[in-house]
Amino acid sequence: MAWESLDRRTPVIEPNAPPVLSEAIRAKIRSFFPRYETKRAALLPALHVVQDALGHVSWQAMKEIAEVLEIPPAQVLDTISFYTHFWTHEKGRKVVVLCRSLSCQLLGADAVRQAIERQLKIGEHETTEDGAYSFVTEECLAACDHAPCLLINERLHKCVKPGDVPKLLADPNNDRVAMPRSELFDRPAGSAVESKGGA
Ligand code: FES
Incomplete structure (x- = not known):
């Protein structure tokens, strides 16, 4: 499990910390919106995008994901703490x-x-x-x-x-991930929508 013990009395986010999500990462997350009825539904793909880009999903990143999805940060934490795949602190290569x-x-x-x-x-x-x-x-x-x-x-x-x-x-060969999880959310070539457009 990708867990670590935290002292809850210690602030985990600096109030004036610079953003950690680049505009490219935010745009990638927004690109999922048309697929779902709510922005909140794009949370899992968003977490994969951020972890693949940054190596882990920091507290600051959780806060920024919440802003992009327009949901409370607690909902991001709820989800990330359920899945052992996600890391909230730096991990090894x-x-x-x-x-x-x-x-x-x-x-x-x-x-x-x-x-x-x-x-x-x-x-x-x-x-x-x-x-x-x-x-x-x-x-x-x-x-x-x-x-x-x-x-x-x-x-x-x-x-x-x-x-x-x-x-x-x-x-x-273990140095790289053959298929980053975030890429699994990309629309596959020849999908139903593309086929319809070509018909
Ligand atoms: S018990 Fe180990 S792979 Fe299922």
């Missing part, structure tokens, strides 16, 4: 997500977890000092028949053994 659900547990996820922690010298919810890796666990990654499973920057690795961990972590 590579995010390692180990499944912690039953099939993976039964087939050795704990040993894989120990290998990851030993290799990276961090525990769950932590980031290496050089900012290269963050490590979290999540519930079922939907590949139970290939347990134990882990994701590195959203690339799925199946039937992982503790001995595989050093090689998987060092794989240079």
Whole structure:
């Protein structure tokens, strides 16, 4: 999970902080509006756009998303705190997500977890000092028949053994996310609307 404990007595937003959402990010969020009946309905795509652009969704970014969508900031926080995919603080360039659900547990996820922690010298919810890796666990990654499973920057690795961990972590292909989530919201080529226009 992408959580950290916060001292609620500490202000998290500077009153005069400069904006963090560029005009390009705001325009991208606004481009979703025609698809939905309300601006609020564009909240999830907006969160993906911001996280893909900035790496995480800071408190300041939440406030600005709320302004663009014309909703209370609390509604942004409600949504972001429900999904472990979203980060409210900086994360490593590579995010390692180990499944912690039953099939993976039964087939050795704990040993894989120990290998990851030993290799990276961090525990769950932590980031290496050089900012290269963050490590979290999540519930079922939907590949139970290939347990134990882990994701590195959203690339799925199946039937992982503790001995595989050093090689998987060092794989240079893990430096990038093949398909940023925000792009999944872009209208696919040949969609119904485009077809209608060409008819
Ligand atoms: S239990 Fe691990 S992928 Fe489903």
